[in-house]
Amino acid sequence: MSIDAAAATTLPAEARAGTALRSVTRRIDWRPWTAFAALLALWFAAHHFGWVPAKYLPSPLAVVQRLIREVTAGTLLDDLHETLRRNLSGLVIGVAAGLALGALLGASSLVGRIVGPTVLAQRQTALFAWVPLLAMWFGGGDTGKITFIAVAAFQPVVIGTWRGISLVPATYRELSHVLLLSRWNYMRLVALPHALPMIFTGLHGALIYAWLATVGSELFLNISPGLGGRLNEGSQLFEIDLLFLVILLFGLIGLGFNTLAERAEGLLIRWNNR
């Protein structure tokens, strides 16, 4: 750094700007972006030269135009709102239930040994195998969808919380015995802070799975307002630009949730290490 500073003071202004630019380009790794750029170029080319019939592949510009049209008409925002509302309702229910059961499993080793294996075995069941059963119990409407999302969010949170609390080192537990901490205070002051990183990993999983379940519930259960409904509309009416737009949105929202969770986890870990 000191060498850079020395160079900056001795060099003329233009050269300094040059090195600054070069250091910026060096800092941003351009190489990963080539694949994305190539993909976009391929999309443009495939559309432009008609490699894929236009029926199946809209031009990227058509998708952008559709986005603008949908947003100005307000339809897309309504659907987005519906979908996110369902997602968050299910997420909150599932996470709350998962935290409660996970804490119980972790706090009492007897409960953990009796109920735990069943919880672990249940994790082996493919998530989407729940769809038909829940649809019959709760109907294919909003209740069924939110229940399915809650089930999806529940699984990782239970396991994260349970593991986090049961892995508190025995010495900590002994220390809290010596300090005569009540069970509640032990949970609040020792177990929970120690388990926080793993609970957070569980929450991260819940966020991802709840989103997956939201997309799935809108595709497999009754058609209703929401992004999934628009997707069905796009594929049935063969409005290919709408279809592409919704798929891109699904992907981007999932990516956004994931990035958000990773950032939050990073912050938490830094806070924890301090």
Next chain:
Amino acid sequence: MSLAETLDKPAFDQSARAGTATASAARRRAGRRGPAGPTPLGSVLLGLSFPFALLVAWWWAARLGLVPEQILPAPATIYETLSSLIADGSLTTHLEVSTHRVLVGFGLGALFGLVFGAAAGLSPTVRAFLYPPVQAVARVNVLAWMPLLTLFMGIDEPLKYVVIGWSAAIPIILGTARGIENVSPAFRELGRVLHFNTRDTLRLVVLPGAVPSIFAGLREGLANAWQTLVLAELFASFEGLGYLMTWGRQLFQLDLVIIAMIVVALAGLAMDLGLRWVERRAQPWKRGTRDVH
């Protein structure tokens, strides 16, 4: 879809630490109480007691007519449906179709994942250019792509192989690349000191070091393959376990739905156990160290 990975990874580090802690605790307890601590058999029985209690509660509720048949059919009904499904061979057919799909899809995904993952692990250039796009794709679930793929490929077998293979390949790519990348530099240096040629370096240094991570990826890939199989069969199919569920739902026959769920869970469990067995065989040195310990 790399949830299991994110869940297991920290657990792995911590359980290693906690493992020593509980081991010492167990030793202390054993010293106090003699060898009759919590036996593995006791744990198994305790673990089985809960599902057994549920089953008994279910049976009683059905007997007393507490829940209507449409909400929860009696265990006896399920048993009857199950035996008739087995007797006319339809359950076997569905299971075979589903297993075939998983195996073909997983095989393709594993092949691609291992090759691409190895390339990314061995060559920093490949990693720099292609790894971030793969990670971006990995974060977008295969479900979101399914309607698009349907347009291009129809809804027949190729679609199923591709989505199953895709979902399986992603953790395998990440596991393989990470495993190769993280082989200890000390071992590589030792290889150089011993004048290993490239083939020997790969065979004796890189591969053994990367095997645990590769198998973690394979196991998660197989779990993903099962998940996606059910998805694909719910989405569009005319046979297979996922179809059995959809069919049961349409007929309002909950017994079919429950049977299909149980079979899916058991088959997934069996495949995971099988892969664990292969994993143990592939790492004979691990068994050795455990015995010494």
